[in-house]
Amino acid sequence: MSIIQQIRDKAAWLVFGVIALSLLGFLLMDAFVGRGGRGLFGGNSTTIGTVNGEKLDYVEFQKRVQMAEEQYQQSGYPMNEMMRQNVQEQVWNQFIEENVLQEQYGKLGLSVTPKELDDILFGANPPQDLRQQFTNEQGVYDANAAKAAIANLRKQKDNPLAENFNNVYLPALVDARLREKYASLLGNSYYIPKWMMEKMNADNNQMASMSFVGIPYATISDSAAEVKVSDSDIESYINKRKEEFKQEPSRSIAYVVFSAAPTAADTAATRQGLENLRNDFLASNDPAAFLTRNNSDIPYFDAYVLKSKLQVPNADTIRSLADGSVYGPYLDGGSYVLAKMIGKRSIPDSVKCRHILVSTQANTDSVAKLRIDSIAAAIKGGADFASLASKYSEDPGSKDKGGEYEFSSQQFGNLAKEFAETIFYGTTGEKKVVKTSFGYHYIEVLNQKNIELGYKVAYLSRAILPSVETENTASGAANQFSGESRSAKAFEDNITKRKLNKLIASDVKPNDVMVPGLGASRQLVRWMNEAKVGDVSEPINIDDKYVVALLTEANKEGVISAAKARPQVEFVIRNQKKAELIRKKIGNANTLEAIAAANQQTVLRSDSVRFNSPFIPNVGQEPKVIGAAFNKDNKAKISAPVAGNSGVFVIKVDNVSAMPDAGINLDEQRKAMMNQLRQMGGFRSMEALRKSAVVKDDRAKFF
Template sequence: MSVIQQIQEKYAKLMAIIIALALIIFVVMLAFENGGSLFRGGNSTSVGKVNGKSIEQAEFANMVEQQKNYMIQQGYPQSEALTQQAVSNAWNMEVNRILLETEMKKLGMQIGKKELGDILYGANPPADLRQRFSDPETGVYNAQAAKQAIDNMLKTADAKSKEQFNLYLNSLENMRLEEKYTSLLNNSINFPRWLIEKQNEDNSLMARVSFVKEFYSNVADTAVKVTDKEIEEYVAKHKSEFKQEESRSIAYVAFSALPTGEDSAAALKSIVDLKPEFDTTSDAGSFVLRNGSSLEYSDSYFPKSQLTMANMQMGLSFKDTILSLAKNAVYGPYMDGNSYVLAKMLDSKVLPDSVKCRHILISTNEQQGGFADSTAKRKIDSIEAAIKGGASWAALAASYNPDGTRTTAGEMTFSSTQIQAEGFAPEFGQFILFDGKPGESKVVKTSFGYHYINIMSFIKPEQHYKIAYFARPIEASQETDNNANNLANKFAADSRDAKSFDASAEKLKAEGINKLIATDIPPTGSQIVGLGVSRNFVKEIYAADKGDVLAPERVGDNWVVAMVTDVQKEGTMPAAKARYMVEPLLLKHKKAEVIAKKIGTITTLEAAAAALGGRNIETADSLRFAGARPASLSSETRVIGAAFNMQNKGKVVPQALEGAEGVYVLRVDDISATANTDSNVAEQRKAQYQQAKMRGSYPPLALREAATIKNNLSKVY
């Protein structure tokens, strides 16, 4: 017992230290397992910072969603690429907004309600509003119609539509702020008269020179050597020229999972088997929907010029054949893109390309100031009688129409595709495109209310076609995908490090499978050049270390096994990466030193030519400071500068001049002045101002370069 007590007393402090260290290690391990959250007081909610201002994840997620919705509304297909583009757009917009907002606050600049109204309804409205609310014949923008449409939308639209409109307004405000800020900067540009006059004086000079030139290529590369230390020193002195963003590079082997010949044959058989039923069915729309066509059924008539747009994939080589089909005849299957297609001619008829019409509308939307159905019907009947009695369309439209046509005498022009599009009142469209003729009028009831419609004219009538398409894409079977996956897994199992990866890749060359590389992959990227889009693949690359071989990943039409070959941190390029840019510069400089040493002390051109082994003495006459130059001096700015230095007139320049292509020994034989006929100082100042304005037309770029921006998007998206 006393022995145990002695041990306890003797080693008590040591045991306490060991236990404390164990606890510290345990806590540190937990911290790393939780992404360091134990030390940060919880996971960060920020996706980045701009000059210390945090961009919160929740708010940014809303911006991304708004961008996605906007892009989808513009017709972009939903995809991983769209999501990443939305993230990029949202980030750039928010960074620019923060930078500009900071500058605006310093300057006391803002967009008020009156100015916002001017943006929407002024002389220079947004392009989309101008297109929608301009008279198709005169091109005049109808600001009143635009305002009324927007006001109605804000009263009746759902929350999502209003959110989209607010996003639209925010983007317009930011654009106007950029314009104001840019204008402020542009108005500060000044080219003083004395500067233009000095330029004119310089440009009036003309020189005559003689020179001896020794090309750098005449000095063997082996005669000089550029060391790693010299590369490092050069980069250290020119850090701003060698900035780099964080990136990764990979080597990869791709195993194709594209459809095989067997897959193509299976797709062809499936569509051939269905052709008899498609040929005999009287309900092509139901057939297309029931059998899962990759092309949607359209019940509309399209002119020949718009068939490709309407049906997305119609090959031009098949169009004339299909258009010559008899009613209910079927053509195909034929290859169109990556699909086998059957086409069935349902009907054809002559329809106008566009219809010009006018209407008076009595709204039945009582919540928006409309009338009860019975009251609206009585009013429209009275209006019909009044117009037949000679009343003015323009006056009645201005009194009753709740839409933008109240200022256009009720007149509108629609294309045949617009009339048949989803959302266009079908009863209205049926009359003006199919049932009515120019000059005819009719009362038509729609979901908007009662219209009294007059067809004014049919514009460019032409043949229209209604065609049903049934398409089967050629897709890889599960067996094809499994085979590619199995090959990728086997390759990955045999390639656990760089050496075995390269060895395994070498064996595949005989099968036509080559190792490829992808460089400069950014942390927020998703596009791998040559492969396709996969955000998850990029995340896996960034989760790995240099030399790690990744598990097989599906990217596009391939199963890919990649190895991380390079990890570049944000900052200054390492010498190894900068070498290909720096080495040629230093080689030239070292060769220039060799040539200068060979020339020795410069006294005359003849002596320099002799020292260089009998080089010719060349001349350049009528040399201008600005403008065209002889080919031998076209890129030699240092030589040109020395040629127009008045102190060198009549002398041999005592130093060898290190040029772009070689070393020059120069004698300035003469410098004279000529009359400058293009010396309109006012016009020159104006031209230089415009050039400077164009160069500085996007101030956010300069603000970004001066800002401290931390981008953490890769941790979230």
């Protein structure tokens, strides 16, 4: 009965509470951010990074990561490579934010006093996990029960959960409250005056009519010498906009893959292996031992699965098997499986029961048996079950609830076998004494719901794996290619010669564990971090393939190079040069008709240009032209040439008028805008604090 034991020994409320607070921390972090161990042998330093001179030690970082991973695992999250990277990023970001925010807390005098912490734990609005665990039968939070449980936990100095409570749970509560205070201070500093809303509303209700000539950039060929874009042009452009063109350290590779995935022969061999075991499986009387002895990938589940919950391939065929019959081998994903029907019986989908536990861990077996028999006799004689449970049961998870529990059939395997069989296989109203590894239970089955046929099935499963021959063939081909491709030129030549498929992975960060197209591949990233441009790797085994890579690019932190920026900015700079040529061609012309005639264009008109929309009908998005349409100077004469998104425009404003405001409530609009600013305030402040912080990230040296 492991669930009861977890409640008993592991303080589940604390485990889930820490997870909840961690998630809350990340949510609060979002309000601000919007949006192993090689280094130990590479030098004496164990500093994994610094923020404004504050060091984070490798051991401390790993301790935080391990604790976070355990919390996620206890909550049922799979701890794969991607999840591990996410956890490491979360811990690293928390470290950065702790440091930059602590400085702000100090400047502002923000703190959480012991009295305030008590109010957080035991006041009117306790953490959700405490509220759930310590709410009484009347639905009221029992602060005294929570105090008693926490006081008891704090006495257990050698209990890891006590350490977790003091070092993780409470600091998380304090940090969450400090973030709330800081966000509140920022949010309440925003103010929009009434006159500003009135001005914005008046501007947004303006509409202009105008005549214009647009000279598209396409009238000048991209190949014209005057509009050629040099590297120096790009460098000049990005140097004026360094914030827009910052880059993190990253590296890029070209690579080829040699598959070591199972072949058709490997697949056939796996199937035949199960075929050879079919008769032995049929004859076996101990399915659990047989599966263990034959290394089944699916362990034996000694329980019945309801018809509606039997979600496996060929489920209908398996359900129709006679007891003792075997079906298969059949494919299930990347495995072949034999299914043996062990038995069928009707079972409920959910059960409500109650029990009284006398522990054999706190009492001798004979004392526990004598006490449970006395309790059973008292109840049969008319004593109140709930009262006796409250007084004598040694299961703290249920004693204050009259000993009651509700379980679904899916929890069968999490309970002690004897306990589970009693409540699921028994009948409503049945009462009996049962012994489990926890002690003696007096159990009553109160209710069973949704009874249907259940099936106990043993699955002998074998994954389809590559043979030694398949592995050796792939490994040999990769080694031969790598050995003959020790330079960039040889790498490219051999790809062409062997007609291999060259793949690209760009902008891989030093701390990444995933390479696009390859999945979890930290070993390859480590090689990339140490290699020089032009280096070719030895074969690297990643899942069911061998990879040989060529490092093609290594980008340092700072402003991106002209070559890398060219795809982003070349057309912008080219259009700037075209705009200058068009301006010169327009010259001193002072009428739209003259400009149109000189450039083989026509004079166009737009009668519904809105100040609050950058769109010109039949032209497109042109915010600069829209701005010029509401410039009073352009009503008396034609405008200066305006370099827009699609070309150069010259306009003449015919009229500007005001549209009705459609009954807009300016006070409500003002409040909505202030709320939006408050919501963005945390993000913008955190972004500014992170930008101003001096952060050094050396994690890549350790992982």
